[in-house]
Amino acid sequence: GQSLEQPSEVTAVEGAIVQMNCTYQTSGFYGLSWYQQHDGGAPTFLSYNALDGLEETGRFSSFLSRSDSYGYLLLQELQMKDSASYFCAALDTDKLIFGTGTRLQVFP
């Protein structure tokens, strides 16, 4: 089967750093994407890891370890606007399979 597990909720304060984890089990795996979704909004693409290691895009970094079937999204210098749900998604032969999502709440 295909499954991606994420912690349901994470809380942090403005200016802090937060890490959101994702463990996956898929029949075919090409890479791991991350999406952000604000309440009532559409998911928007954040990053993609095809290879092991860290990818950095501004305040966002994403990590992948294929041998551990594990990845994480790291957000630095948290802002109130980062409060949203974050989904990891495995690329499985041209379709994306989404995880359960982590709801991030940022407090002042």
Place this chain on the structure above:
Amino acid sequence: DAGVTQSPTHLIKTRGQQVTLRCSPKSGHDTVSWYQQALGQGPQFIFQYYEEEERQRGNFPDRFSGHQFPNYSSELNVNALLLGDSALYLCASSSDRGRSEKLFFGSGTQLSVL
């Protein structure tokens, strides 16, 4: 440059009815994927259309069907609606020659089945 557009934004139906949802992909995109997102859950893959054919399908019953038109727009049809079909239905587009890992989503159609 218009992004992915979906219609209608909200829809209320009763059990047993049929519904059609519509999607126009982002300009330059030729592949459309449909997802169902229940409240508090991640999007669940329904199916993907490319070159007017269903290319991949998730674990959804045959009550869920779709179509893609020559202009790349797409429809999702759901027959014999059940209460459990109440969800946000998301359309996402991508370019087959581009990156499948980067989907562009519409704002969705919120379907309520009473």
